Amino acid sequence: RKEVEQDPGPFNVPEGATVAFNCTYSNSASQSFFWYRQDCRKEPKLLMSVYSSGNEDGRFTAQLNRASQYISLLIRDSKLSDSATYLCVVNRGRGSTLGRLYFGRGTQLTVWP
């Protein structure tokens, strides 16, 4: 089973739409969770960390369900500049795997005018 699984998309939405991405992870001992975005042929950039209580940063809301090993990202009022690949990332953060990040394959989003 893959460490981190995401729906690859692509998601094509109009400006102003709300879009949600989902992700599941296989290792229940995972400690830290993130959403990164990656523009074409660029490096991953941290979008936001994901906390157990859920967290919001402007138009972006992340949720974590540890029981279901499920992470989500909601983008409201989509902008053209949101077009990118969104990477679900997990850090087990314990023992020998401390620091190692596990990436999903990413979900591609295109926002059209």
Place this chain on the structure above:
Amino acid sequence: EPEVTQTPSHQVTQMGQEVILRCVPISNHLYFYWYRQILGQKVEFLVSFYNNEISEKSEIFDDQFSVERPDGSNFTLKIRSTKLEDSAMYFCASSGTSSETQYFGPGTRLLVL
């Protein structure tokens, strides 16, 4: 804003040649990482480095690969005898601690012919 830098941005080499990819992590960070991303695939962990030694390496990081921190600022990845399948984007990352956010450099695109 401090950032991770990498050189060169692109490298073309012949199969069997040695390559050295260079990274300058963020100055007060203590943990350093190499990841790679084959075109169209997910980002994969190669190795983590702390206190002048490897903390963890993945199954990809075989005897062909080595890392070094030759001075107080550079962090290098050496591939001794490149293979066609080593063609990928190689990202360096650094973090203050093993559980903190990892910041990625812009990557080196390696093409092995």
